[in-house]
Amino acid sequence: MDAVPFTDSTSLLGDSGALADRLAENGYLHVRGLLPAHEVTSVRDNILTLAGAAGWLLPTDGPGLPLVDRRTFSCWPAPDYVAVHDQMWRDREFHALMHAPALLRLLSGLYDEPVLVHPRKVLRVVHPWGPATPPETGWHQDFPGSQGSKRQLTVWTPLVPVTPETGALAVLPGSHRSGLLPMRLSNNAMVGWEADADASTVHTGPMAPGDVVIFTAFTVHSGSRNAGPRLRISADCRYQPRSDPVCPGSLEFEEGNSWDDIYRTWPNGGQGDPLAYYWRRMPLTIVGYDTSPDVAREQAVITAAETGDPDARRALEMLAVYSTDQVTAARARALLPTLPVKAS
């Protein structure tokens, strides 16, 4: 694998045509210092305060970021991790950061129309790698999981400095030009599947808080392993032209959380807050999410496991816990002990 530094597009800021051409060519834009540094630091501090209160960090009195207490290692989907992460995710400043005016200006310039910011933003708090760590995200495209607008863009931004040691975002330049790629089973990917893409040239590199990578819904990308001693904290969010269709899952929760519960924790209970329910005040075209590709993949996992394919292990583990079809989940649980372990 050839790892090449991101192509820096900071000098193109203000020139939407040049940014759009660069995005069309590479499938991503790397822009330095786009988000206000003090706002990024404030979100980071809110998250670190909660991480400290959860016992995840060693005490520190120095200026650097705290080290992780490896004795309290936790990772998704452990319930104690999910509970802490849920508190972090509610932080109003985190949500506000992904609506930063400079970012929205850049995106509306690219679309030449107003932007819809998907309210279901993602906060990643990645503990240092350890034997119990789940696999990295693996090479994937965002479109299959979100659907809706084909013009969606994802913005990934680190809240702490990211380096080769912490791991970072990596993209396959130009991969978006092949459109939607088939997927293959992979035990090295968090969900057990990855895009069937040529990963011989990878663009990645160190990023500072405030820097962003913006990429298309078809650009193949992955997060790499956190081999450092600190938390890697990053945020990602999806954006699209407001006139394009959007799926309900990008906006609303299907189960568990509710926006009412989240806004209750915001100042003044979210009353009159422009960031609360903003998308419900927009004339959006909401379209159904097509579950048939997911169902086909679930069946492909079961078939692969029935034929003893060791590459199906991670996907089978995910089905056993997360399939919404109880018959499939039960079949996955029954097949797991029968699956040969792949020699590494």
Ligand SMILES: O=C(O)CCC(=O)C(=O)O
């Ligand atoms: O941060 C990561 O591990 C991967 C990020 C990602 O997959 C995304 O932003 O869509």
